[in-house]
Amino acid sequence: MELHLLLLFMIFAAIVAIEVKDLLSSVIGVGAVGFALCLAFLILKAPDLAITQLVVEILCLIILIRATINKDLPLTIEGRWVFNTVSTLVFVAVFLFFAFLALKEMPVFGNPIMGVVKRYLEQGTAQTGAVNLVTAIILDFRAYDTLGEATVLFTSVIGIMAVLRRPGRKKIEEKSHD
Amino acid sequence: MIDNPKTGMSLIVKTITRLTVGLILLFGIYIVLHGHLSPGGGFAGGVIIALSLVHLILAFGRDAKVSKISMNLASNLESLGALMFLSVALLGFLGGSFFLNVFKKGAPFKLFSSGTIPFSNIAISLKVGVGLFAIFLALIILEGTKRKK
Numbered sequence: 467m468e469l470h471l472l473l474l475f476m477i478f479a480a481i482v483a484i485e486v487k488d489l490l491s492s493v494i495g496v497g498a499v500g501f502a503l504c505l506a507f508l509i510l511k512a513p514d515l516a517i518t519q520l521v522v523e524i525l526c527l528i529i530l531i532r533a534t535i536n537k538d539l540p541l542t543i544e545g546r547w548v549f550n551t552v553s554t555l556v557f558v559a560v561f562l563f564f565a566f567l568a569l570k571e572m573p574v575f576g577n578p579i580m581g582v583v584k585r586y587l588e589q590g591t592a593q594t595g596a597v598n599l600v601t602a603i604i605l606d607f608r609a610y611d612t613l614g615e616a617t618v619l620f621t622s623v624i625g626i627m628a629v630l631r632r633p634g635r636k637k638i639e640e641k642s643h644d
Numbered sequence: 645m646i647d648n649p650k651t652g653m654s655l656i657v658k659t660i661t662r663l664t665v666g667l668i669l670l671f672g673i674y675i676v677l678h679g680h681l682s683p684g685g686g687f688a689g690g691v692i693i694a695l696s697l698v699h700l701i702l703a704f705g706r707d708a709k710v711s712k713i714s715m716n717l718a719s720n721l722e723s724l725g726a727l728m729f730l731s732v733a734l735l736g737f738l739g740g741s742f743f744l745n746v747f748k749k750g751a752p753f754k755l756f757s758s759g760t761i762p763f764s765n766i767a768i769s770l771k772v773g774v775g776l777f778a779i780f781l782a783l784i785i786l787e788g789t790k791r792k793k
Contacts, residue, residue: 514683514684517675517683517688518685518687518688518691521688521691521695522691525691525694525695525698525780528698528780529779529780532783591752594745594749594758594761595745595749595750595751595752595757595758595761596680596681596752596757596758597681597752597753598679598680598682598683598685600683600685601679601685601761601765602761605685605686605760605761606745606759606760606761609733609743609764612764612768613729613730613733616729616768616771619775620722620771620775623719623722623775623776623778626782627715627719627778627782630782630785630786631782
């Protein structure tokens with residue numbers, strides 16, 4: 467019940483974030499979606515995910531607000547509204563069709579049918595010595611996945627530092643002064 | 645050194661920040677070190693450590709240089725974290741395969757237990773925390789150079 471209320475609230479906040487004209491209000495709408503997702507994780511008994519979602523959401527909000535404040539970027543949504551509406555409807559229809567096909571095959575919510583999970587839950591602590599089974603899975607049984615995840619983050623940080631680095635920007639400014 | 649009233653936020657915010665920033669940093673370190681015992685782990689703890697540094701910069705202003713971590717140091721530390729994680733992974737070859745938990749497991753519910761998992765947690769926290777803080781620093785420096793024009 468609480469989960470459905472939270473999902474409705476998230477959908478409402480996402481629509482507000484898209485439709486509102488002010489950029490700062492839009493960022494706050496996105497933040498509301500993230501914090502509701504954090505509460506949903508808590509209700510589903512996943513405190514690890516809830517903590518991570520909470521702190522990442524705070525950091526993202528700070529960075530987004532620093533990036534959007536003092537800047538009044540008006541969103542231009544005028545013109546070509548027929549094309550925009552039709553393409554949106556087509557994409558929504560395609561997405562719903564494939565989501566229907568995919569979701570038909572999913573197991574019932576909260577019903578674990580995978581045998582691997584049962585083995586992890588029964589023998590995880592004995593085999594790794596870690597009491598927190600989430601950590602036992604992501605850093606022992608599935609550590610290779612975590613390595614890939616860390617590589618993704620490393621690459622994104624390198625990309626951001628390469629785009630925002632100082633010398634390149636100075637060279638461009640000198641060129642424009644010449 | 646940092647009591648310049650012209651930069652940063654108001655006196656109230658600065659005082660509260662001075663009182664709480666150490667506690668936030670300690671909480672982040674606690675979350676990292678107890679990752680194999682309680683909810684949390686390297687990723688969440690690293691982001692909390694980054695948030696404590698971001699907190700300092702937000703309260704005291706960009707020019708106060710309170711955190712003493714420059715962009716170069718940040719990128720070096722992040723690479724160190726990535727190399728640490730990779731070396732923990734390569735330690736598994738002592739026992740025969742990639743990412744094998746080679747150390748002694750120890751008793752459950754103890755701080756020093758579960759083999760290589762705490763080391764992986766520390767490496768990931770270093771990588772994630774310093775990496776996200778480096779992104780924040782890069783954006784702040786970008787905004788500063790824009791304002792100077």
